[in-house]
Amino acid sequence: MSGHNQFALLRQRRFLPFFIVQGLGAFNDNVYRQAIIGLLFYLGVAESERTLYTNLAPALFILPYFLFSALAGQIAEKLEKSRLIVITTTMEIVIMTLAAVGFLTESLPVLLVALFCTGLQSTLFGPVKYSVLPSVLRPEELTGGNGLVEMGTSMSILTGMIVGGLVFTLAGTHGPIVAATAVIALAICGNLAARMIPKVDAGAPDLKINWNPIPESLAVLRMARKQKSVRNAILGVSWFWFVGTILTAQLPSYAVTNLGGEPTLYIFALALFSVGTGVGSLLCEKLSARTVEIGLVPLGAFGMTAFLLDLYFARAGEATAQGLSVTQFVHQTGSIRIIVDLLGIGLFTGFFVVPLFALIQSRTPKSEMSRVFAALNIQNSGFIVAAAVLGLLTQRLLGWTIPQLFLALAIANAVVAIYIFTIVPEFLMRFLSWVMVRTLYRLRPHGIEGNVPDEGAALLVCNHVSYMDALILSATIPRPVRFVMYYKIFNIPVMRWIFRTAKAIPIAGAREDPALMQRAFDEVDAALAEGELVCIFPEGALTRDGTMAPFKSGVEKILERRPVPVVPMALRGMWSSMWSRRDTRLGRMRVPRRFRATVEVVAAPAVDGHSTDAAALEAQVRTLRGDLA
Known part of the structure; x- marks a missing residue:
């Protein structure tokens, strides 16, 4: 055993190449999606048409998760996992080449087709992403390994959004060339790293693949519900995506309307949440003493609720000042409280989700692991869509302000947490112990x-x-x-x-x-x-x-x-x-x-x-x- 903390894994071939691959994949996805938005502004597309594209893009990306997750789970179960990762990263090179054509020709339809294909590639990679960890990590390393993966994913998403958003701002007329070059280069780097992942045996090499997505989707969802603790851990992970989707979707408007900042203040707010999540994910191993400590889940849930409540009371109305830079905002009265709240929400989110992933991995048979994570992806997609729709309806139809939405989210989070801990008392038992x-x-x-x-x-x-x-x-x-x-x-x-x-x-x-x-x-x-x-x-x-x-x-x-x-x-x-x-x-x-x-x-x-x-x-x-x- 090399060392006694999760960072030792970053020096080992069984983990490091995989960590690089998943980080580059998340980074490239977000560079690409933000670069598309940048291209809309570069082309001077009308606001109504721009709104159509910005709402259509997430839908196209997430649609393959509904359609193909069950198939992806079966493929990930049947194939040797490092081979599958190489296949999916090779697909990424082909898809990003198509995306590069879209950038160079300034063709939005081509870019949207490529975006759908990117969602398909992510769908195929999803089940193998978490099912590979129990095969290469010891039980006492699962929490630390998942913490690193969550931290890496969180930071990759954040930096990808920043870099993708700056492509056309900094490159100007060379933006399409820079964007095309970047997405292809990142895909190639991911493929090279994938080829260094050691062999990981298939979970069920004799599995007969069912190509009909509807019955197979129902089958994997039933499989994920067999064990009560796993079923509710999956529910908890999906709830994490629900909370994260509502929160991050409101941050752009919240930063301008309620914090009084420039549009760039949104990135600062998102960075606080992402950094908090990364730190919380990394702290899980220390707090759990290298065990799968699901006692952290109630701590994470109630911490999320506490900081969401305080975020509502910290700034319940609109800001009195407008156009604040990040520096100016930090010097405003009450801003430190908001900064602490955003960091705290992210921190306790890490405490909440990392042990849930480790629990699913530790209690699911390896011959079913990929299909269970495929079911998780299907359910996650539903929760993400529900969060987006609910966030829109509560503001458009009910007239809620963003702080009021945060208050409702805090209350809902407490109710969901109590529900989960009531039907699976093991979570609360582990917390007390x-x-x-x-x-x-x-x-x-x-x-x-x-x-x-x-x-x-x-x-x-x-x-x-x-x-x-x-x-x-x-x-x-x-x-x-x-x-x-x-x-x-x-x-x-x-x-x-x-x-x-x-x-x-x-x-x-x-x-x-x-x-x-x-x-x-x-x-x-x-x-x-x-x-x-x-x-x-x-x-x-x-x-x-x-x-x-x-x-x-x-x-x-x-x-x-x-x-x-x-x-x-x-x-x-x-x-x-x-x-x-x-x-x-x-x-x-x-x-x-x-x-x-x-x-x-x-x-x-x-x-x-x-x-x-x-x-x-x-x-x-x-x-x-x-x-x-």
Whole structure:
């Protein structure tokens, strides 16, 4: 493993060429679209005709997503992925050559045809864009990798819009030549980078392609709905596009009418949102401690709502000044608040969307990944169109101002977030556990990467020190874990809801409740049969004095039925932290001096389940724990 943060991926061939390709693709698309708008002004097209073209262009670009996403998902599933990326970037060269002809001949119909073809090429690239990441990244790298991709996409869109908008402004009469040259050169660079992407195996090479788009679109949409958490993660991503579309579509008019700026102030406002999104995307890995931490999703949702609300109250009416430059705007009273709001909306948007992408990737079978992302693209397209139409109708028919639209968006965002978290309580559960763990402890994982398997069944065995042990372990292990825990701990108020939502398995002693004990062993075996991770605390109870108790035979019963690999783990530093039994119950209720204790989570290489026993595992865990109870 090269380094321990997402930026190390930018030095590795398995990620860097792909990152360059997707960044250049987003950059070139936006250079092209903005250059078309620049050409309209260059040709002196009448405002009514210009409005027609500027509204027609997004529709032509997005139409292929509705028509061909299902086909694109099947192709991405069937073909080796690096080969498909080379094919799509070669298509981009051909399409941009057609676009260059349109610029040089100043033919808007040719440019619009090329724009439709660009949408088609983006449609084919879409499913492979995110389905390739789980094939080249480890589970603990998914959040960081997605953060880099979202940051790169956000920055590429922003810089592409700026560069495309300046082509005709700076080049003057040479604008058509500069635009034609730029789009072809960028397409060629993307194709060259694509040829450096290592081979990535097809998800389903034997898949038989259904060429009928309507039934296949319905089929991939049904496929994406099979698992509730994935289905609602997709809903969350589509909502992100809805919010982003409404917000960015209003920024040009908002910058002039409500901020009192020149048209160029729009770019500044868009840059604030884009930079915030990029920073939020990058921070996800740090905040999640390299796991797929969906607890960040509620944080992102409520943060978006808070800053959207404040943006409404910061400037609810029209600006008193007009024609302000960026510098003049920054020096206006109240402008800092608006700047912070735009940055904050972008920041929490990053927190919201990156874990959702990582969740979809981590819980979707690789043989279905591309088709699930094709379904995501279909749904995204619908939400984008709905956002554009709704934004237009609320202002034209209802007479809403842009700040009022932002207020409605803030309220709608809160309602949608609450809806998602209600039907999938795992999101809120992970948020609560994330807040508790990050507030109470400083975690230091060792050996998790490489020792806890990336896929397949395994049994994790660990010493048992405090009531928070399960939450500590789940915060450091990239994959979901089914914890077996003493039923009295499972039934602690508040914690019970968290444990039940996390699908923990309550267990009792043979003398206390033999039926519950048997159900627990049956559930453990079923989970292992499904290829899940199961964690048990073989001591059977919390330590009362900081020392480890002998491991009980339950671990041997589990392995006798299903001898899966066993990963020895140890918690170090928990005895001197909150919620251990070091103090009396009253003492545990106080905020003690060991608040924010440093806790180490250590894992050893997996051992063969056929050849180990409770005593051997106990010895390994004792060695891992060392003197730091």
